[in-house]
Amino acid sequence: MKAAVAIAHREWCSYFRTPIGWVVIALYLLLSGAWVSLETIRPGEPATMRVFFAVSQWLLLAVAPAISMRLLSEELRAGTIEPLMASPLSDWAIVAGKYLGAVLFLLTMLAPTLVYVAVLESVADPDPGPILAGYLGLLLVGLLYLAVGLLFSSLTQNQVVAYLGALFLFLLLWFVTSQGARLVGPPLDARLYAMSIQLRIADFAKGVIEAGNIAFFLSASAWFVVISVVVVESRRWR
Amino acid sequence: MIRLQEVFKSFGKVHAVRGVTLDIPAGQIVGILGPNGAGKSTTIRMIAGLLPPSAGTVNVDGLDTIDQSRPVRRRLGYLPESNPLYPEMSVEQYLRFRARLFGISRRAGRTALARVIERCGLENVRRRRIGELSKGYRQRVGLAAALLHDPAALILDEPTSGLDPSQIAETRRLIRELAGRRTMLLVSHILPEVEKTCDRIIIFAHGQVQADGTREELIRKAGRGRQEVQRCVLEARAGDRINDLQRLLSALPGVGSCDLATQADGWVRARIAGKPGVPDLREEIGSICAREKLVIRELSVVGDAESLESLYIRLVEGADAAPHGENGA
Numbered sequence: 001m002k003a004a005v006a007i008a009h010r011e012w013c014s015y016f017r018t019p020i021g022w023v024v025i026a027l028y029l030l031l032s033g034a035w036v037s038l039e040t041i042r043p044g045e046p047a048t049m050r051v052f053f054a055v056s057q058w059l060l061l062a063v064a065p066a067i068s069m070r071l072l073s074e075e076l077r078a079g080t081i082e083p084l085m086a087s088p089l090s091d092w093a094i095v096a097g098k099y100l101g102a103v104l105f106l107l108t109m110l111a112p113t114l115v116y117v118a119v120l121e122s123v124a125d126p127d128p129g130p131i132l133a134g135y136l137g138l139l140l141v142g143l144l145y146l147a148v149g150l151l152f153s154s155l156t157q158n159q160v161v162a163y164l165g166a167l168f169l170f171l172l173l174w175f176v177t178s179q180g181a182r183l184v185g186p187p188l189d190a191r192l193y194a195m196s197i198q199l200r201i202a203d204f205a206k207g208v209i210e211a212g213n214i215a216f217f218l219s220a221s222a223w224f225v226v227i228s229v230v231v232v233e234s235r236r237w238r
Numbered sequence: 239m240i241r242l243q244e245v246f247k248s249f250g251k252v253h254a255v256r257g258v259t260l261d262i263p264a265g266q267i268v269g270i271l272g273p274n275g276a277g278k279s280t281t282i283r284m285i286a287g288l289l290p291p292s293a294g295t296v297n298v299d300g301l302d303t304i305d306q307s308r309p310v311r312r313r314l315g316y317l318p319e320s321n322p323l324y325p326e327m328s329v330e331q332y333l334r335f336r337a338r339l340f341g342i343s344r345r346a347g348r349t350a351l352a353r354v355i356e357r358c359g360l361e362n363v364r365r366r367r368i369g370e371l372s373k374g375y376r377q378r379v380g381l382a383a384a385l386l387h388d389p390a391a392l393i394l395d396e397p398t399s400g401l402d403p404s405q406i407a408e409t410r411r412l413i414r415e416l417a418g419r420r421t422m423l424l425v426s427h428i429l430p431e432v433e434k435t436c437d438r439i440i441i442f443a444h445g446q447v448q449a450d451g452t453r454e455e456l457i458r459k460a461g462r463g464r465q466e467v468q469r470c471v472l473e474a475r476a477g478d479r480i481n482d483l484q485r486l487l488s489a490l491p492g493v494g495s496c497d498l499a500t501q502a503d504g505w506v507r508a509r510i511a512g513k514p515g516v517p518d519l520r521e522e523i524g525s526i527c528a529r530e531k532l533v534i535r536e537l538s539v540v541g542d543a544e545s546l547e548s549l550y551i552r553l554v555e556g557a558d559a560a561p562h563g564e565n566g567a
Contacts, residue, residue: 006338010327017326079322083383086286086318087339088311237290238249 003089004097011071011101012108020070025109028063032056036116047124052116053134053205057198060138060145061174065166067105068149069159071098072232077157081235091233099150099225106142110135130207137204140217141197145170147224154231174198239264239391239421240285245294247280247445254280255291256445264390267422269432272442273554278425279319281442282393285423286316298391312340315384319395319425321377325369329360329379332368333386340387354382358412374405381412391421398431410435429550441553448553457546458517468512470519473536474527476506483508486526492516505535 015021032055039051072095075081084094120126145166152165177196181189193199200213240262247255255277262268270278283289284296287307296303298310324332333354337347355364358378363371368379377397384392397413398406413424414435426432432439439456441449449456476483480498487496487510496510512519520537527534 002341003339006335010324010335013331014324014326078324079318079320080324082288082318082322083316083336084339085288086311086314086316087336088308088341089339090308236288 001093003087004093004100007084007094007097008100008104011098012104015067015101015105020066021105024063024066025112028059028109029112031059032113033116040116041119041123047120047126049117049120049126049131049134050205052113053138053201056113056138057141057201057205060142061170062167063109064106064142064145065149065152065163065170067102067109068146068166069153069162071102071150071153072228073153073157073159073162077159081232085235091236092229095150095154095225095229095232099146099228102146102150103143106139106146110138110142127207130205133204133207133209136209137201137213140204140214140221141201143221144197144217144224147221147228151224151228151231154228170197239266239299240423241295241297242281242285243295243297245281245284245291245296247277247284247289248292254445255284257294258445258447260440260447260450262421262423264421265419267417267435267437268424269436269439270423270425270442271427271429271432271439271550272448273427276427276442276554277445278427278442279395280445282316282395282423282425286314286393287311312387313390315387315389315392317380317384317392317394317397319399321380321397323368323376323379323383326367328365328367329355329371329382330364332379333382336383336386342387350386350388354385357385357416358382372405373401374408377401377405377409378412381409381416385416389420391423392416393423393425395425396427397424398426398428406431429547433546441550443554449549453546454517456549459549468516468519469540470508470510470512470523471536471538471540472508472510472523472527472534473501473505474508474532474534475504476532477504479530479532480506482530483526483532486530487523490519490522490526492519492522 015024032052035055036049036052039045040049072081075084085091117126117131148169149162149166152169153159153162156162156165173195174197177192178198181192181196184192200216203210203213240260242258242260245255245258246253258277258281270282272278280289284291285298285303287303287310290304299313301310301313303310327335330351333351334347337350342350355361358381360375360378360382363375368376371379381394381397384394394413398409401409410431413422416422422436424432424436433453436453438450438452440447441456449459451459472487474483476498480500483506484496484498487493487498487508492512494511494513496508498506498508500506510519510523518539520539524534524537527537
């Protein structure tokens with residue numbers, strides 16, 4: 001556990017020791033901020049953060065793989081995975097530490113967006129419920145995206161491939177659970193809709209917190225993390 | 239300390255290691271020598287618990303490297319071939335991170351950090367980013383990281399590759415110093431490196447141990463193998479007793495031939511060739527000179543290095559010619 005925390009800490013710090021962390025945060029805040037200022041902080045608009053959550057959810061699609069692409073790919077490329085695996089820690093600790101580091105970075109990236117809430121609070125009287133639910137949804141979808149990204153980065157030494165792999169999977173899933181579901185029609189479409197990240201996240205943005213949705217994101221994330229552990233572990237069998 | 243028994247390792251159809259049995263006692267400095275692709279790195283990566291053997295067992299301190307991998311890893315300090323480090327971290331940050339991976343407490347970590355920084359001469363660069371350091375310094379950082387947890391055995395894979403000559407000399411000196419009472423495995427494809435640093439030399443080729451022994455043993459083996467003879471040079475102030483010296487030296491049972499000549503400065507230089515298979519003549523020659531009260535200024539064996547080199551080349555090439563040959567050790 002201590003080793004996993006050490007790895008998470010190193011990972012989190014290294015986002016800020018290299019340009020990637022600053023670039024990702026800057027782009028995310030710039031885009032989400034622009035949207036919120038133009039669409040939400042405007043006379044006549046409802047005092048909600050809905051626009052922010054909708055935009056963020058799409059931005060995460062592109063941003064999360066950028067956060068996760070280097071997690072293991074970079075270790076594989078540079079060979080630093082070797083001293084890591086020769087240290088007396090479990091492969092679980094390595095992967096969990098990496099994942100935790102990325103999740104902490106995501107939280108660091110989302111933290112400044114509380115300013116938007118503060119601004120909204122200063123000009124109107126928003127209902128805190130949907131805002132809390134929205135953030136919870138954003139966090140959960142982030143967990144899932146990062147877990148998928150982690151798996152792709154465990155499979156290749158090439159960060160670009162890791163990025164595109166994760167992004168492509170998200171887009172494919174989005175297509176299948178929207179257009180695909182419409183195409184196949186009932187009764188199969190219900191199953192596809194159930195897998196839709198976008199539909200589930202929309203519930204949160206509306207302020208609806210459903211246990212099923214939470215379980216979906218958490219279990220799917222855990223699943224991808226476990227597969228990543230297996231991929232890393234398999235290096236010792238080969 | 240480290241024991242390999244009938245270890246095989248295959249990657250698909252490539253048989254990287256084919257039946258290696260080794261026993262390395264605690265405290266020995268062992269050089270593993272061999273051409274690229276001889277199975278050296280694969281062997282030590284199995285010892286470090288990074289690869290499982292396809293067959294056979296690898297033990298460290300009686301612990302299996304697969305079943306008891308983590309306690310094994312705790313006992314080993316491993317410096318991989320390319321010495322991979324995180325360029326964005328400072329030397330101190332990196333060493334502190336490594337200490338935490340080994341579960342070293344904060345206080346013990348501070349002491350360990352101070353110790354390795356001092357021993358590896360990193361004092362001046364401790365706050366510098368690793369990416370900014372020269373290759374020689376980076377090598378020291380890798381060594382420091384491998385030593386942090388004070389391992390019983392140190393495994394270094396090609397520790398001087400890619401360094402310039404002065405960095406090589408410095409790294410070798412450091413390695414010799416660091417060995418102390420530790421067991422050390424030094425992998426290299428450079429003969430002088432292993433020759434200068436190690437107590438014992440193991441020559442690998444084609445995934446097998448071709449020769450194993452001290453430098454002297456290997457030279458002797460080389461001599462036997464090719465009926466090579468030892469050649470000595472003696473320089474003594476024999477003056478007009480040159481003929482006596484000639485007679486005495488020729489009378490030694492191990493001497494095949496000797497050839498004496500007076501040099502311009504009056505010293506007599508003798509070139510002595512031993513009979514095939516005779517290991518070392520120097521002691522007997524020395525005692526003759528002492529008995530005869532002859533002042534000497536040189537008594538040495540010539541052609542040692544060449545014979546070890548030729549043994550190495552012969553073993554490696556021999557293995558090339560007969561890759562399925564018997565284990566030569």
